[in-house]
Amino acid sequence: MSKKLLSLLMVAIIVMTAACNPAPAPTSPPTAAPTAAPTEPPPPPKQEEKIYRTTFTADIRTLNPHTGTQSVEDGARADLSPLLFMQAIEYDAAGNPVAPVWLPVFAAELPIALDDGYNWEIKLNPDGVWENGEPVDADTWMYTFKMYVDPTMFNPYGSWLFRDQIEIVNAEAYYLQNQAGNDPVAWEDVGITKVDDYTIHLSLTSRYRQDDVIRHFGKIYAVYEPLYESLMNESRTQTTYGTDKASFLSGGPYILESWTIGSERLYKKNPLWPHADMINLDGVLSTLVPDSNAAQLLFENGEIDVLGVTAAMYEGYREDPRLLITPSGANQILYANVVNPQVPILADLNMRKALYHAVDRESVAKLVNVAPWATFMHGNAGGPRPGVGFWDTPEAQALIPDNWGFDPELAKQYFDTAYAAAGLSGKLVLEFMYSETSEVHKSVIEFLQAQWAIIFGQDLFELRLVPVPSPAILAAQTEWPSNPNSYQLSIQGLNWPNTMYYPNQQFKFYCNMNVDGLTFTDFESMAPDMPEMYLLSLTEEYRMDSELLYELSLEMEKYWMDNMFGITLYRPLSFTIYSDRIVLPVTQEQYSPLIGWGTRWMDIDLTK
Amino acid sequence: MTNINETSIPEFEGMFDPLNTEALKDDVFQTSPMGFFKESFLRFTRYRVSIVAFWIIMVVVFLAAFGPALNPYGFNDQNVARMNMPPRIPYLEKMGIADGSRILTNRRASGLSDLTVYPPGSIMEIMNPRMISGVEMVDLKVNYYSFIGLGDEYFWFGTDYLGRDLFTRLFRGTRISLIIAIFSVAINTVIGVIYGAIAGYYGGNVDMLLMRLVEIISGIPQLVVFTLFILVFGRGINAIIFSFVVTGWMPTAYLIRAQFYRFKGREYVLAARTLGVPDRLLVFRHILPNCVGPLITRAMIAIPGAIFSESFLAYIGLGLQPPEPSIGVMLSDGQRVLLQFPYQTLFPAIIISALMISFNLFSNGLRDALDPTKRGEF
Numbered sequence: 001m002s003k004k005l006l007s008l009l010m011v012a013i014i015v016m017t018a019a020c021n022p023a024p025a026p027t028s029p030p031t032a033a034p035t036a037a038p039t040e041p042p043p044p045p046k047q048e049e050k051i052y053r054t055t056f057t058a059d060i061r062t063l064n065p066h067t068g069t070q071s072v073e074d075g076a077r078a079d080l081s082p083l084l085f086m087q088a089i090e091y092d093a094a095g096n097p098v099a100p101v102w103l104p105v106f107a108a109e110l111p112i113a114l115d116d117g118y119n120w121e122i123k124l125n126p127d128g129v130w131e132n133g134e135p136v137d138a139d140t141w142m143y144t145f146k147m148y149v150d151p152t153m154f155n156p157y158g159s160w161l162f163r164d165q166i167e168i169v170n171a172e173a174y175y176l177q178n179q180a181g182n183d184p185v186a187w188e189d190v191g192i193t194k195v196d197d198y199t200i201h202l203s204l205t206s207r208y209r210q211d212d213v214i215r216h217f218g219k220i221y222a223v224y225e226p227l228y229e230s231l232m233n234e235s236r237t238q239t240t241y242g243t244d245k246a247s248f249l250s251g252g253p254y255i256l257e258s259w260t261i262g263s264e265r266l267y268k269k270n271p272l273w274p275h276a277d278m279i280n281l282d283g284v285l286s287t288l289v290p291d292s293n294a295a296q297l298l299f300e301n302g303e304i305d306v307l308g309v310t311a312a313m314y315e316g317y318r319e320d321p322r323l324l325i326t327p328s329g330a331n332q333i334l335y336a337n338v339v340n341p342q343v344p345i346l347a348d349l350n351m352r353k354a355l356y357h358a359v360d361r362e363s364v365a366k367l368v369n370v371a372p373w374a375t376f377m378h379g380n381a382g383g384p385r386p387g388v389g390f391w392d393t394p395e396a397q398a399l400i401p402d403n404w405g406f407d408p409e410l411a412k413q414y415f416d417t418a419y420a421a422a423g424l425s426g427k428l429v430l431e432f433m434y435s436e437t438s439e440v441h442k443s444v445i446e447f448l449q450a451q452w453a454i455i456f457g458q459d460l461f462e463l464r465l466v467p468v469p470s471p472a473i474l475a476a477q478t479e480w481p482s483n484p485n486s487y488q489l490s491i492q493g494l495n496w497p498n499t500m501y502y503p504n505q506q507f508k509f510y511c512n513m514n515v516d517g518l519t520f521t522d523f524e525s526m527a528p529d530m531p532e533m534y535l536l537s538l539t540e541e542y543r544m545d546s547e548l549l550y551e552l553s554l555e556m557e558k559y560w561m562d563n564m565f566g567i568t569l570y571r572p573l574s575f576t577i578y579s580d581r582i583v584l585p586v587t588q589e590q591y592s593p594l595i596g597w598g599t600r601w602m603d604i605d606l607t608k
Numbered sequence: 609m610t611n612i613n614e615t616s617i618p619e620f621e622g623m624f625d626p627l628n629t630e631a632l633k634d635d636v637f638q639t640s641p642m643g644f645f646k647e648s649f650l651r652f653t654r655y656r657v658s659i660v661a662f663w664i665i666m667v668v669v670f671l672a673a674f675g676p677a678l679n680p681y682g683f684n685d686q687n688v689a690r691m692n693m694p695p696r697i698p699y700l701e702k703m704g705i706a707d708g709s710r711i712l713t714n715r716r717a718s719g720l721s722d723l724t725v726y727p728p729g730s731i732m733e734i735m736n737p738r739m740i741s742g743v744e745m746v747d748l749k750v751n752y753y754s755f756i757g758l759g760d761e762y763f764w765f766g767t768d769y770l771g772r773d774l775f776t777r778l779f780r781g782t783r784i785s786l787i788i789a790i791f792s793v794a795i796n797t798v799i800g801v802i803y804g805a806i807a808g809y810y811g812g813n814v815d816m817l818l819m820r821l822v823e824i825i826s827g828i829p830q831l832v833v834f835t836l837f838i839l840v841f842g843r844g845i846n847a848i849i850f851s852f853v854v855t856g857w858m859p860t861a862y863l864i865r866a867q868f869y870r871f872k873g874r875e876y877v878l879a880a881r882t883l884g885v886p887d888r889l890l891v892f893r894h895i896l897p898n899c900v901g902p903l904i905t906r907a908m909i910a911i912p913g914a915i916f917s918e919s920f921l922a923y924i925g926l927g928l929q930p931p932e933p934s935i936g937v938m939l940s941d942g943q944r945v946l947l948q949f950p951y952q953t954l955f956p957a958i959i960i961s962a963l964m965i966s967f968n969l970f971s972n973g974l975r976d977a978l979d980p981t982k983r984g985e986f
Binding site: 312321439442451465467580 | 684686688691692712713714715716719740741742743745769770925929930931944945946947948949
């Protein structure tokens, strides 16, 4: 192609391109604004709403209180569903929070003991309604209770009604009647009856304190019968109630405004809630943010109001005045599978004591920003008197060993004794199973792996780590009766927030009294007297006498230390930061495990 | 014997002139004949990028072999007092690189004068003063080694969440990653060569049967194979190597089979066969040497693939048994604290990137150098 032709072609292209682009419109001189027609005065600017912006790491599966078993689901239900009693904060004259108090919400008042304490009445609040205005009356609650223990549905939360803080006559038998060998029980024979539209009568198997009855019903949430029934399958074994916005009706402090599953939930304040005047927020927006680093960026950008500070983030916020430290109720405990035939040495008390005394809890605490803890009962456990913690008393303090139980020389002595008794000659190899998603567990166990090899001898001891997926770990830990080889050593924490006044109840798990059958090893072979002590603590004599119960609980704690059927590693701490605009009713200085942070009653300062 | 030039044939008398034999005489070669590999080597030296890649690999291999012994820290020496130390490298620190400094955010301004917390000289810079909840706060750049009282220590790549030296762990991990990669590739090559040679050489029903078997095995998802192997045989090096072998040998088998199909019909092979050379010799002496070039190239390409696979497995939680490190294990641990301690991800990322890129560039050079169609090109 000649240069001339090429030039012509380029000129043509430029002309065509120019032609395709519209010429700029001639600039017209600015015209005068048209004469303003008389209009309505502009509406006042809408006041900014007090929306608390929070995050969650995994969406809830259901809002159905009968089937949801995750703690995050409990939190959502407490926000959205009718509840008879709710915990609030009592303030002194100076406005300082002093104690938790129970607030009747859909109950008109606290439960009333009839004559002997075996029978109770709960008066319902006539102002209690669903978001659509329909009443939450005795029929609502009777239907809710019945569905909790429905023998056909066999809901996982059935035990919460029939035997938790209190035991209701025939409720367990009704729930279990379809199980092999059980007799049929009619609903009418269960100890919950409707007296009138706003009164429910309870018949209990024993005498209980008012506090027991309140706490028992403090986590029983009502369901909306028409929706619950319409979503039931033909065989009446399942309902899809509460699995999305359309299948749920709110009646709690907030109304479920929208729920984009796997993304976000928006709650709006429920003006019909009996204590709506106590709720300061206009709404709550919860957004799915699975990654903690992403949450940190959102918090730093002011897009969310709360940040859970992880161990890795802690250093960056340790001096931040907004940082709140919450001790957890769930001590992290190492369990030894004493029936595992591959490692019979674990059944030897000396070996378990060796492991106990070989844990440098101070270093563990520094390593993962937790509190050192060496005893079994958790730090939130209630003591002899209301408002007094179990570990606040000198008798309990005396049970805490020096140096949090860490004594490498003593550990080595116990190890050598156990090693000799087992007739071992080579290296003892133990496997430690833990959840692969837990960074804290991983750090702690890797630390123990190195430390124990040094303490017991590199040539005598080796700890192998077995990370497993989270869903598999509980299965492995609890299948020891059918599969003794399921694990050797493992770590687990159990939270007992509802037993804070009853230290004895924490031993329920160790006495095979847990209705879900969750026991991690054969505790009875390690501590044969514990079930008897536990059953004693459940008797009326002890249950109705706090001092007596407290003394027995001390005995049980000592017994635990002597028989070492769980090796406490540490007490978790959780760190939280709220943005400057959040006003909590409790400060760090005022915090106590019994009161908590009172987040339900928080406010937002819109000027910040 | 009669010299033909001196022979007189009456019938052709006068028709031909004798050739000038002097003019036909070739010069004697002044150089010795050059073999295939020597020529390939010379050709390879022309690819400067590949040469650089080769030396990078050598440096990493050297560090993997001897790096963990270059400082006094063991790969599992834990110390709670020195957790998450930033990198500090002699000489470089004077240039402000890897100087052991760290930004401490959200510190109370009122506490900066407390010498028990901030020893003299530990604070390098005070930044971003602000008020939070009525308290004056600042961010600090500190010499973290002075800050926690380890002024004389040097952790070249910093330490991790258990206070373990990352330089030692990284190169021990690199060593393990390389061992896994090299062993798995070597085993894959041996299996692939034998399998592919049999299929390619015998052809027919044997080939059909063997190839169908390969197709069945290749239908199993690789991740499933990895997961099952590690679940059944544990998280040891052997389990990971063999999980890579289950399906990893098949590309080599395909390659060798194709090469055998290409060469087994060549004249020299047919001649050898006609002369009664046994199959074994035909395969290993006459055909297989022709596959060496592609085979080496293939193996070199497979090594970074194996390193990456091991890292991927570790990243998703199927890595080696702790406390043994590998590049993937370190990346997995580092990414959890990426915002707080980015160097814990940076160094393993640099090493794995250098290895992946270098092996690929090195393989490209080898591929061209060993290409028989380029013989004579310099």
